[in-house]
Amino acid sequence: xxxxxxxxxxxxxxxxxxxxxxxxxxxxxxxxxxxxxxxxxxxxxxxxxxxxxxxxxxxxxxxxxxxxxxxxxxxxxxxxxxxxxxxxxxxxxxxxxxxxxxxxxxxxxxxxxxxxxxxxxxxxxxxxxxxxxxxxxxxxxxxxxxxxxxxxxxxxxxxxxxxxxxxxxxxxxxxxxxxxxxxxxxxxxxxxxxxxxxxxxxxxxxxxxxxxxxxxxxxxxxxxxxxxxxxxxxxxxxxxxxxxxxxxxxxxxxxxxxxxxxxxxxxxxxxxxxxxxxxxxxxxxxxxxxxxxxxxxxxxxxxxxxxxxxxxxxxxxxxxxxxxxxxxxxxxxxxxxxxxxxxxxxxxxxxxxxxxxxxxxxxxxxxxxxxxxxxxxxxxxxxxxxxxxxxxxxxxxxxxxxxxxxxxxxxxxxxxxxxxxxxxx
Amino acid sequence: xxxxxxxxxxxxxxxxxxxxxxxxxxxxxxxxxxxxxxxxxxxxxxxxxxxxxxxxxxxxxxxxxxxxxxxxxxxxxxxxxxxxxxxxxxxxxxxxxxxxxxxxxxxxxxxxxxxxxxxxxxxxxxxxxxxxxxxxxxxxxxxxxxxxxxxxxxxxxxxxxxxxxxxxxxxxxxxxxxxxxxxxxxxxxxxxxxxxxxxxxxxxxxxxxxxxxxxxxxxxxxxxxxxxxxxxxxxxxxxxxxxxxxxxxxxxxxxxxxxxxxxxxxxxxxxxxxxxxxxxxxxxxxxxxxxxxxxxxxxxxxxxxxxxxxxxxxxxxxxxxxxxxxxxxxxxxxxxxxxxxxxxxxxxxxxxxxxxxxxxxxxxxxxxxxxxxxxxxxxxxxxxxxxxxxxxxxxxxxxxxxxxxxxxxxxxxxxxxxxxxxxxx
Numbered sequence: 001x002x003x004x005x006x007x008x009x010x011x012x013x014x015x016x017x018x019x020x021x022x023x024x025x026x027x028x029x030x031x032x033x034x035x036x037x038x039x040x041x042x043x044x045x046x047x048x049x050x051x052x053x054x055x056x057x058x059x060x061x062x063x064x065x066x067x068x069x070x071x072x073x074x075x076x077x078x079x080x081x082x083x084x085x086x087x088x089x090x091x092x093x094x095x096x097x098x099x100x101x102x103x104x105x106x107x108x109x110x111x112x113x114x115x116x117x118x119x120x121x122x123x124x125x126x127x128x129x130x131x132x133x134x135x136x137x138x139x140x141x142x143x144x145x146x147x148x149x150x151x152x153x154x155x156x157x158x159x160x161x162x163x164x165x166x167x168x169x170x171x172x173x174x175x176x177x178x179x180x181x182x183x184x185x186x187x188x189x190x191x192x193x194x195x196x197x198x199x200x201x202x203x204x205x206x207x208x209x210x211x212x213x214x215x216x217x218x219x220x221x222x223x224x225x226x227x228x229x230x231x232x233x234x235x236x237x238x239x240x241x242x243x244x245x246x247x248x249x250x251x252x253x254x255x256x257x258x259x260x261x262x263x264x265x266x267x268x269x270x271x272x273x274x275x276x277x278x279x280x281x282x283x284x285x286x287x288x289x290x291x292x293x294x295x296x297x298x299x300x301x302x303x304x305x306x307x308x309x310x311x312x313x314x315x316x317x318x319x320x321x322x323x324x325x326x327x328x329x330x331x332x333x334x335x336x337x338x339x340x341x342x343x344x345x346x347x348x349x350x351x352x353x354x355x356x357x358x359x360x361x362x363x364x365x366x367x368x369x370x371x372x373x374x375x376x377x378x379x380x381x382x383x384x385x386x387x388x389x390x391x392x393x394x395x396x397x398x399x400x401x402x403x404x405x406x407x408x409x410x411x412x413x414x415x416x417x418x419x420x421x422x423x424x425x
Numbered sequence: 426x427x428x429x430x431x432x433x434x435x436x437x438x439x440x441x442x443x444x445x446x447x448x449x450x451x452x453x454x455x456x457x458x459x460x461x462x463x464x465x466x467x468x469x470x471x472x473x474x475x476x477x478x479x480x481x482x483x484x485x486x487x488x489x490x491x492x493x494x495x496x497x498x499x500x501x502x503x504x505x506x507x508x509x510x511x512x513x514x515x516x517x518x519x520x521x522x523x524x525x526x527x528x529x530x531x532x533x534x535x536x537x538x539x540x541x542x543x544x545x546x547x548x549x550x551x552x553x554x555x556x557x558x559x560x561x562x563x564x565x566x567x568x569x570x571x572x573x574x575x576x577x578x579x580x581x582x583x584x585x586x587x588x589x590x591x592x593x594x595x596x597x598x599x600x601x602x603x604x605x606x607x608x609x610x611x612x613x614x615x616x617x618x619x620x621x622x623x624x625x626x627x628x629x630x631x632x633x634x635x636x637x638x639x640x641x642x643x644x645x646x647x648x649x650x651x652x653x654x655x656x657x658x659x660x661x662x663x664x665x666x667x668x669x670x671x672x673x674x675x676x677x678x679x680x681x682x683x684x685x686x687x688x689x690x691x692x693x694x695x696x697x698x699x700x701x702x703x704x705x706x707x708x709x710x711x712x713x714x715x716x717x718x719x720x721x722x723x724x725x726x727x728x729x730x731x732x733x734x735x736x737x738x739x740x741x742x743x744x745x746x747x748x749x750x751x752x753x754x755x756x757x758x759x760x761x762x763x764x765x766x767x768x769x770x771x772x773x774x775x776x777x778x779x780x781x782x783x784x785x786x787x788x789x790x791x792x793x794x795x796x797x798x799x800x801x802x803x804x805x806x807x808x809x810x811x812x813x814x815x816x817x818x819x820x821x822x823x824x825x826x827x828x829x830x831x832x833x834x835x836x837x838x839x840x841x842x843x844x845x846x847x848x849x850x
Contacts, residue, residue, distance in 0.1 A: 031717050034576075136718035138571040146563040146739050151459075275724070278703060292456050292735035293561035296725040299700070300718065310717035314571050321751070 014040035014319060017068030017099075019090055020080035021047050021054065021061070023188060024104060024131075027309035028078065029056070040076075040316055044068050048081075069093050076319060077101045078312060084108040095119040095127060102315040104131035104308055107196070110205035113218050117327060126324040128315035133206045134159055134284040136307035137300040138314065143213040144325050147290060154254040155214050157286035158279050159206045159265075161303030162190045162197035163229050163249045165282045170237050171246060172280075177232060189282045189303040200228030200249065203265045207251040214288075215253060215261055215336050216329030224338055225264035225386045231397040232267060235373045236349050240399075245269035246277050247399060257407055260339035262382065268400040269347065275299075340383040343406040349375035351395040360384045363414050364421035379406060439465035439744060442493030442524075444515055445505035446472050446479065446486070448613060449529060449556075452734035453503065454481070465501075465741055469493050473506075494518050501744060502526045503737060507617055509533040520544040520552060527740040529556035529733055532621070535630035538643050542752065551749040553740035558631045559584055559709040561732035562725040563739065568638040569750050572715060579679040580639050582711035583704050584631045584690075586728030587615040587622040588654050588674045590707045595662050596671060597705075602657060614707045614728040625653030625674065628690045632676040639713075640678060640686055640761050641754030649763055650811045651690035656822040660798045661774050665824075670694040671702050672824060682832055685764035687807065693825040694772065700724075765808040768831040774800035776820040785809045788839050789846035804831060 018025060025045070032040060042060070050063050068074055069090070077094035079087050084107040091108070094101045096119065103109065109116065109129055120127045133139050134157075143155075158164050162184050169180035181198065184190045196202045204221035211217040229249050240247050250268040253261055270277045275297040279285040284302025289295050301307035343362060350356055353374050358364075366377040385391060391398045443450060450470070457465060467485070475488050493499055494515070502519040504512050509532040516533065519526045521544065528534065534541065534554055545552045558564050559582070568580075583589050587609050594605035606623065609615045621627045629646035636642040654674050665672050675693040678686055695702045700722040704710040709727025714720050726732035768787060775781055778799050783789075791802040810816060816823045 027717075034716075137721060138567055141571065142563055142567070145743070146566065275703070278700070290735070291459075292452075292731040292738070294726045294729075294732055296562060296723070298721070298723050300721040304719075306717040307719055310715070313717070318570070326746070 014076050014316060015074050016040060016042045016076045016078055016316070017071065017074040018042050018045045018078045018080065019065070019068070019087075020082070021045050022080065022082070023305035024308045024312070025080045026055070027305035028080070028312050031306065031309045031313050038313070038317055039320065043071070043074055065090060069097060075099055076316065078316065079103040079105060080312070081105070084111065088112055091116065091127070092119060095123050095125050098123050098125055100126040100319050101128070102312055102319070103127070103129045104312060105129075106132040106202065106205040106209060110208035110221060113208065113212060113220075117218075117330070120324070126319055126322070128318060128323070128325065129209070130315050131308045131311035133209055134286065134300065135161065135302045135304065136310050137284060137286070137298055137302070138311070139286055139298065140209070140213050140325070142298075143210065143288075144328065147214065147288060147293075151291040152214055152255070153289045153291065154252070155210060155286060155288050156250060156252050156276070158248050158276055158284050159210070159251050159286070159302065160197055160203040160249060161282035161284055161301070162194075163203070164279065164284070164302070165189050166198070167229060167232070167247055167249065168280045170232070170234070171241075174234070174237075176234060177230070187282070188305070198228045198230050200226045200265050203228075203249060203251055207253065207263060207265055210251070211253055211261075211263060212327070212330060213325070214329065215255075216327075216332065217261055217263075217336050217338060218330065219263070219338055225266065225340065225382060227266055227392055227398065229267055231392070231394065232399070233349070233373070233397060236397055236399060239347070239349070239375060240269055243269065245271060245402070248276050248279070250276065250400070254405060256339060256342055258339065258341070260337050260341070262340075262342050262405060263338055264382070266398065266400050268404065269402055271402050274402065340381075340386045342382050343379050343409060344382050344385065344404045345377070345379050345401040345406060346404065347375060347377050347399045347401055348391065349373055349397050355390065355393060355396050357388065357390050360388065362409065363418040365418055367421055377401065379409070439501050439741060440499050441465060441467045441501045441503055441741070442496065442499040443467050443470045443503045443505065444490070444493070444512075445507070446470050447505065447507070448730035449733045449737070450505045451480070452730035453505070453737050456731065456734045456738050463738070463742055464745065468496070468499055490515060494522060500524055501741065503741065504528040504530060505737070506530070509536065513537055516541065516552070517544060520548050520550050523548050523550055525551040525744050526553070527737055527744070528552070528554045529737060530554075531557040531627065531630040531634060535633035535646060538633065538637060538645075542643075542755070545749070551744055551747070553743060553748070553750065554634070555740050556733045556736035558634055559711065559725065560586065560727045560729065561735050562709060562711070562723055562727070563736070564711055564723065565634070565638050565750070567723075568635065568713075569753065572639065572713060572718075576716040577639055577680070578714045578716065579677070580635060580711060580713050581675060581677050581701070583673050583701055583709050584635070584676045584711070584727065585622055585628040585674060586707035586709055586726070587619075588628070589704065589709070589727070590614050591623070592654060592657070592672055592674065593705045595657065595659070596666075599659070599662075601659060602655070612707070613730070623653045623655050625651045625690050628653075628674060628676050632678065632688065632690055635676070636678055636686075636688060637752070637755060638750070639754065640680075641752075641757065642686055642688075642761050642763060643755065644688070644763055649688040650765065650807060652692070652817055652823065654692055656817070656819065657692055657824070658774070658798070658822060661822055661824060664772070664774070664800060665694055668694065670696060670827070673701050673704070675701065675825070679830060681764060681767055683764065683766070685762050685766070687765075687767050687830060688763055689807070691823065691825050693829065694827050696827050699827065765806075765811045767807050768804050768834060769807050769810065769829045770802070770804050770826040770831060771829070772800060772802050772824045772826055773816065774798055774822050780815065780818060780821050782813065782815050785813065787834065788843040790843055792846055802826060804834070
C-alpha cells in the first residue's frame with residue numbers, strides 16, 4: 001500500500017491538484033479566491049487542450065496528469081472533467097496514492113461504485129462527491145449522516161436540472177421538446193452530450209449513488225427501470241394541463257412491503273399538492289419519508305457552475321476535518337435487494353396504437369382514441385416494463401400516474417369494464 | 426477540570442441518562458427500541474413526579490438527578506424537560522463532569538448560549554441540540570457544516586410549528602385565533618405554556634440559536650425585534666386573502682449592505698411564489714440564500730413527539746462518531762453585529778386609529794378606514810419598532826409586507842401623496 005498523503009488535521013492545509021477547467025472548475029477557482037476562511041489552494045490544474053485561451057496565467061496549467069498525481073505536496077485531487085473513463089483512472093490512481101479525492105462525475109461513480117468503495121477502504125482515504133447529486137444541495141451527506149438511524153421508507157426527487165428546465169419550458173412557454181432543449185443548452189444546464197440528460201441516464205446515475213447512501217444498495221443504472229423525457233410531446237402536456245397535473249422526471253426508491261426496494265426514474269404526473277410540483281427550471285428537489293422524522297423536502301439549484309462549485313467546495317472544506325463517508329447503510333444493511341415485483345399505474349400516449357403491447361397490461365382504466373394521438377391509463381407489472389422496450393420507442397410516451405406504485409392487486413375490485421378494455425383495444 | 430467521560434470511539438457504546446419522560450422522552454424511548462443499529466441504551470430516567478403511572482417498569486425511573494449525573498458509566502445525558510432553569514443546571518453539571526449532552530430546550534440554550542459554549546470548550550465535550558430548532562429537520566448541522574465556506578446572505582423560515590398550525594387553521598377553516606389555538610393544543614403541537622408559542626418567544630429563541638450557527642452572532646431574543654401572532658384577526662386574514670397572500674410567522678436574518686445583520690421574527694404576508702407559502706400546519710421550513718449555492722429550501726415537521734425524538738436520536742448517533750459543533754462561524758467571524766438601521770414595509774390593522782403612532786412612519790402607501798377595522802400600509806424604521814411597543818398592544822396587528830426590508834430610502838422617489846398621508850391620518 002502506498003504512503004498515506006491524506007489531509008493532516010494538525011496543519012489542515014489543503015493543497016489541491018485540479019483536473020478540468022470547464023465552467024465548474026473555473027467556478028471553483030473563483031469561489032476559492034473569494035472564500036477567505038478556507039485554507040486551501042490550487043497548486044496545479046491539469047487540462048486536455050493546452051492551446052485554449054484561459055483567464056488565468058499559463059503557469060497554472062499542465063497537460064501531464066502524472067505531474068499532479070505524483071506530487072507528494074498535493075494532498076487533494078479535485079476531478080471535474082467530462083470524460084468518465086479518464087476520470088476513473090485519475091480517481092483510482094489518486095486514491096491508491098493515498099490522496100483525498102473530490103469528484104462531481106456521477107457517471108463514473110455510478111459505474112465503478114463498488115471498486116471505488118474498496119479503494120477508499122484499502123487506502124484509508126476520503127472520496128467525496130456531494131456535487132455529483134443535485135449540485136448545490138447537501139443530499140449525499142444528509143442521507144449518510146442524518147438519516148442513518150431513522151428508518152427510511154422512500155426517497156423521491158427531481159435530480160436532473162436540465163430535464164426539469166426543459167419540462168418547465170414545455171409547460172410554461174408551450175415550447176416543443178427540441179426548442180426547450182436548445183434553450184437548456186444555451187443556458188449551460190445540459191451535459192455536453194444531451195442524450196445523457198434527456199435519455200434519463202444522468203438521473204439514473206444519480207439514483208444509483210443515492211441508493212447506496214439511502215438504502216445501502218449498490219446497483220448500476222442498468223439494474224433498475226429508467227427512461228428520460230425525449231418522447232414527451234405537447235399533446236401530453238395538454239392532457240396533463242387538463243388534469244391539473246404537471247410532468248416531472250422523478251427518481252424513486254421505495255421500500256416495499258416485502259422488504260425489497262422498488263427503484264426507478266420515469267416521467268411522472270404530479271399534482272399541485274405534491275412538493276415536486278413547485279420545483280421549476282434548473283432546480284432539483286428531494287423528498288425523504290422516514291418512520292420518525294416523517295417527510296422532509298429539500299430544494300435547491302441542481303445545475304450551473306457556481307451551485308456545483310459550492311458543493312465541491314463543501315467537500316473540500318469537510319476534508320479539513322478528515323470527513324469521510326462511512327457508508328453506514330452498506331455496512332449495516334440487512335441485504336436489501338432491488339425488486340420489480342410490483343405494479344405501476346401509467347399514462348401512455350402514442351401516434352399509433354399498434355405500437356402498444358396491450359397484452360402487457362393488467363387492466364385499462366381510461367382510453368381515448370384520437371386522430372393524431374391516442375392515450376390510455378393502465379396498470380402494468382414493473383417487471384414487464386423492465387424487460388421490454390416497446391414503451392420507449394419513438395411515438396410512444398409513458399408517464400407515471402400520481403402515486404403510481406401498486407403493491408398488491410385485488411382483482412375482485414377491478415371493474416369488469418377495465419378488464420374488458422384490456423382485451424378490446 | 427473533571428474527568429472526561431465523553432464517548433469512547435473505540436467501543437462506541439452510549440449509555441444514556443435521560444431527563445424527562447414526556448411525549449418526546451417517551452418517543453425517544455420507543456424509537457431507541459425500534460432502531461437496531463444504534464449501540465445506545467437508556468440506563469436511567471430522571472422524572473419529577475414519581476407517582477405518575479407510566480408505560481414502562483418503575484425500576485427505569487428515579488427522581489434523583491444526582492444518580493444520573495454522578496454515574497460514571499453514563500456518558501450521555503439527554504435532557505428533555507420543560508423547565509428551562511432546571512434544564513440549565515442539569516446540562517451545566519453534565520458538561521462539567523465531561524459527559525456529552527443532547528438537549529431540545531431552545532429557551533435554555535438561547536438564554537445561556539455563551540456560557541454553554543464555554544463549558545463545551547473547557548470540558549472538551551459535545552453539546553448537541555438539533556431538536557431545539559425545527560424538530561426533525563437537520564438545520565443546525567447543515568448550517569454548521571455545509572454552509573461554512575459559502576457566504577450566507579440570508580436565512581428565512583417558519584420555525585414554530587404551533588403558530589403555523591394556528592395560522593393555517595385561521596386561513597383554511599376560517600377559525601378565530603382562540604379556536605385555532607385550542608386545536609393546536611389538542612393536537613399536542615403547542616408548548617405547555619402557549620404564550621411561548623403565540624407570543625413569538627419560542628421562534629425568537631430558535632432564531633437566537635440559528636444566528637450563532639449561520640452568522641456567528643451570539644444574541645439573546647431581547648436583542649432583536651420579535652412578535653407573535655396573538656393579535657392577528659380574521660379581518661387580517663380576509664385582507665391577506667384579497668391580496669392573494671397568506672400570513673406566516675417568519676424568522677429572518679439578512680446581511681445588510683453595511684455588513685451588519687438584520688434579524689427579526691414577525692408575522693409576514695407571503696405570496697404564492699414564496700416557498701414558505703406552501704408550508705402548512707405543523708411543518709417548519711427554512712430558506713437559505715448564499716453567494717454560490719444560491720437558494721435552498723428545506724421543509725419538515727417542526728413539532729410532534731416522533732419528529733423531535735428523531736432529531737434527538739440523530740444527535741445521539743452523531744456522538745458515536747465524536748461529532749461536535751465546531752462553531753465555525755463564531756470562531757471565523759469578522760465580528761458581525763446586529764443592526765436595526767433599516768426600514769420595514771408593514772401592514773397595520775387596528776380597531777382604533779388612535780392606537781397608531783403615525784409620526785413613527787416614514788410614509789404611508791395605503792390607508793383604508795373601516796367601521797370596525799382600519800388598516801394601512803406604511804414604511805417604518807426598524808429601530809422605531811424595536812424601541813416602541815404601541816404596535817404590540819391589543820387591537821393592533823402588524824404584519825410585514827412581502828420583501829419587507831428597505832435598506833436605503835430615496836425620498837425623491839416617494840410620492841407626495843404618500844408623504845401627505847403620513848401627516849393626515
